[in-house]
Amino acid sequence: MLKPSSYAFRNDDTSILTMDSIGWQTINSSAYSFTGDNRPDCGHVIFQYTLSGQGYLDYEQQSIALPKGTAFLVKVPSSHRYFYQNQGEPWEAIWLNLRGDEANRIWDLVIALEGPVIRRESGSPLIQGLWKLLRMVAEGKATDKYQLSIAVYEWMLTLLQSSRELTKDMSPNSSTIIQTAKNFMKEHYAKPLTLDMISQHCEINKHYLCRLFQRSEQTSPLAYLRDRRVEAALALLRTTDLPIQDIGQHCGFDSPSYFGKIFRTYMTMTPKEYRLKQLEFPFDAIYYE
Structure with a gap:
């Protein structure tokens, strides 16, 4: 059974993403205070999530409360301080420290999107993934630096994905509309679809659909x-002997010349050239999502 504990990893390999330390702890002393520009252990990033109680983060001349459901992201060294003020209830937290250029890059991206303090539900994939990492380490299932690097990189991608999805500012209804439109286009790309037909299927105004798509998918x-039509054409060119003109028609392009023009925009070559260049492009499919 998992219990409060902490684990550290030390190696000299700076070429890959590495786990510096991970832990779950209960803090009940006001002596708990760490500054980011004056500590002996440098060169890592910190993610610390509040399970109960409350801590504080001083960041850019602001003091930010860290109640249940919030996490802070900081880099060491940097100008910050996180600490506990004895208010009766202990501060319970789960934390993860990482080293490597990629960790610094992801931290910069997330902080730019959400700031140094983020909110996530305890049952969210991000926090459940953090528990999974701790459990994996506690049970001795992953101590090799390469295994750990793979595991923490997957968790960091969850962090970045969740941050980008949240900052799209999309309501559940808007997300459903976008997914309905995408499914419709994936299923019917071979047909002569128009913007009116897509918006009618989604039961919304076409201008509103365009605004939602731009906000969600850029x-x-x-x-x-x-994109879906070109993907289908690439697969048919590589996996069938259909004439190129027929492939264009099967993929929703209304003329061979238009098919050739669009294809050259994506691949900088004609469909025929792509079909012949199997050594340079040995792929059965290429995706643009």
């Missing part, structure tokens, strides 16, 4: 549809 519905 592209337009018709550009998304074109």
Whole structure:
């Protein structure tokens, strides 16, 4: 059974992402105070999530409370201080320290999106993934630096993905509309779809659909549809002997010349050239999502 504990890893390999330490602890002393620009252990990033109680983070001349459901992200060294003030209830937290250029890069991206303090539910994939990491280490299932690097990189991608999804500021209803439109285009890319047809299927105004798509996907519905058509054409060129003109028609392009023009935009070559260049492009499929 998992219990409060902490684990540290030390090696001299700076070429890969590494876990510095991980732990679960209960803090009940006001002596708990760490500054980011004056500590002997440097060169890592910190993620610390509050399970109960409350801590504080001083960051850029602000004092930010860290109640249950919040986490802070800081880099060491940097100008910050995280600490506990004795208010009766202990501060219970789970934390993860990482080393490596990629950890610093992801921290910069997330802090730029959300700031140094983020909110996540305890049952979210991010926090459940953190418990999974701690359990893996506690049970001795992963102590090799390469295993740990793979595991923590997967967790960092969950962190970045959740941050980007949250900052899209999309309501559940808007997300459902986007997914409905995407599914419709994936299923019917071979047909002569128009923006009106896609928006009618989603039962919304086409201009509103375009705004939602731009906010969520940073592209337009018709550009998304074109990506799916090119993907299908690439697969057919490589895995079938269908004539190139037929492939264009099967993938929703209304003329051979338009198919060739769009294909060259994506691949900088004609469909025929791509079909012949199997050594340079040995792929059965290419995806643009």
